[in-house]
Amino acid sequence: SAVISQKPSRDICQRGTSLTIQCQVDSQVTMMFWYRQQPGQSLTLIATANQGSEATYESGFVIDKFPISRPNLTFSTLTVSNMSPEDSSIYLCSVVGWSPMNTEAFFGQGTRLTVV
Amino acid sequence: GENVEQHPSTLSVQEGDSAVIKCTYSDSASNYFPWYKQELGKGPQLIIDIRSNVGEKKDQRIAVTLNKTAKHFSLHITETQPEDSAVYFCAASPGSARQLTFGSGTQLTVLP
Numbered sequence: 001s002a003v004i005s006q007k008p009s010r011d012i013c014q015r016g017t018s019l020t021i022q023c024q025v026d027s028q029v030t031m032m033f034w035y036r037q038q039p040g041q042s043l044t045l046i047a048t049a050n051q052g053s054e055a056t057y058e059s060g061f062v063i064d065k066f067p068i069s070r071p072n073l074t075f076s077t078l079t080v081s082n083m084s085p086e087d088s089s090i091y092l093c094s095v096v097g098w099s100p101m102n103t104e105a106f107f108g109q110g111t112r113l114t115v116v
Numbered sequence: 117g118e119n120v121e122q123h124p125s126t127l128s129v130q131e132g133d134s135a136v137i138k139c140t141y142s143d144s145a146s147n148y149f150p151w152y153k154q155e156l157g158k159g160p161q162l163i164i165d166i167r168s169n170v171g172e173k174k175d176q177r178i179a180v181t182l183n184k185t186a187k188h189f190s191l192h193i194t195e196t197q198p199e200d201s202a203v204y205f206c207a208a209s210p211g212s213a214r215q216l217t218f219g220s221g222t223q224l225t226v227l228p
Contacts, residue, residue, distance in 0.1 A: 107159035
């Protein structure tokens with residue numbers, strides 16, 4: 001499987017500030033996604049990161065709050081903007097398709113964000 | 117959109133016993149059903165998946181069954197070991213792994 005690295009692994013941030021999370025994959029992948037996992041909860045899809053174009057956001061998530069970039073087939077960033085304590089969650093990068101035969105989704109280790 | 121319900125939310129079993137986790141889904145268009153294991157402080161790890169053209173799939177101590185008519189699928193773990201203790205998530209998608217909708221998770225504890 002692909003090796004997915006997320007940075008930072010955790011952070012504590014002041015409310016009103018922004019944090020950019022990086023996701024680096026060791027091989028080119030077809031699709032990259034960003035998920036949120038609130039404390040003790042399940043995973044919710046934030047958006048699909050599209051290479052060279054604007055991300056596709058799920059209902060309840062907007063670009064102004066969660067801007068996403070994907071400049072190439074191995075890298076993406078998620079920014080959590082103007083943070084509030086309600087943004088405290090684990091943010092997970094997921095990838096699909098590092099070879100024509102691989103259609104499963106794999107996840108990075110996550111970024112544990114605490115907003116104070 | 118798709119809705120996935122997962123039961124039970126917590127499950128405790130004795131080492132060596134079997135564990136079963138069940139999920140139901142709402143969208144008849146869903147055709148891909150993966151299961152993930154998440155250990156504390158880690159990202160979800162894919163452990164097994166099944167597609168709608170198959171009724172059952174096994175991988176050593178883990179098996180998944182799918183009933184498309186009833187819209188439910190289950191994870192079966194046999195001969196459980198303490199290292200099986202984790203949170204398990206089911207998911208459903210209408211196409212490959214592109215749009216995964218996750219269940220609420222099951223905290224499995226295997227007692228030595």
